[in-house]
Amino acid sequence: MAQQSRFEELALPYRDAAYNLAYWIVRNSDDAEDVVQDAYLRAYRAFNGFRGEEMRPWLFAIVRHCAYRLLKVRKRTYDLVPLDETNSPDVASGDPSAEDTLIEAVNAQHVRAALAELPLAYRDVVVLREMESLSYSEIAEITGVPIGTVMSRLSRGRALLRKAMKGRETESGSDAL
Numbered sequence: 786m787a788q789q790s791r792f793e794e795l796a797l798p799y800r801d802a803a804y805n806l807a808y809w810i811v812r813n814s815d816d817a818e819d820v821v822q823d824a825y826l827r828a829y830r831a832f833n834g835f836r837g838e839e840m841r842p843w844l845f846a847i848v849r850h851c852a853y854r855l856l857k858v859r860k861r862t863y864d865l866v867p868l869d870e871t872n873s874p875d876v877a878s879g880d881p882s883a884e885d886t887l888i889e890a891v892n893a894q895h896v897r898a899a900l901a902e903l904p905l906a907y908r909d910v911v912v913l914r915e916m917e918s919l920s921y922s923e924i925a926e927i928t929g930v931p932i933g934t935v936m937s938r939l940s941r942g943r944a945l946l947r948k949a950m951k952g953r954e955t956e957s958g959s960d961a962l
Contacts (some may be wrong), residue, residue, distance in 0.1 A: 906944030
């Protein structure tokens with residue numbers, strides 16, 4: 786029982802972040818839930834072998850592995866990405882106006898759509914750095930690539946994200962609202 790309590794104490798605080806990573810890899814909320822469940826089960830079974838200082842990188846590496854395995858097993862290709870509104874971030878508090886709320890929702894939708902367009906190798910690194918605030922070394926540990934590769938992928942991913950966002954601004958016009 787002590788092992789279970791310790792695992793829960795260390796791993797459960799990262800469940801939402803694990804789901805976020807899984808979602809941006811598999812791009813489907815049901816599949817992301819399956820990935821997280823599988824990853825937590827695998828992490829619990831391997832917990833006796835956990836010797837690291839930080840649970841988050843170790844757990845995220847397992848989540849990433851499970852997500853990639855799901856993609857490989859199902860051999861999915863995603864040309865269009867449905868944006869599930871239930872996964873949209875909360876609008877900032879402070880009683881924003883209806884117009885501000887609408888503008889923020891449109892901007893968030895554009896960012897999610899642009900992020901979904903990134904190739905997987907760049908998307909997961911951008912998600913880990915920008916959404917989960919992991920260090921380069923933690924991302925390198927999770928992805929199994931050198932820090933230089935992480936930095937390169939992050940730079941390229943950010944550039945592609947900026948390009949996609951500029952394309953969306955041009956498509957919608959500067960005064961679309």
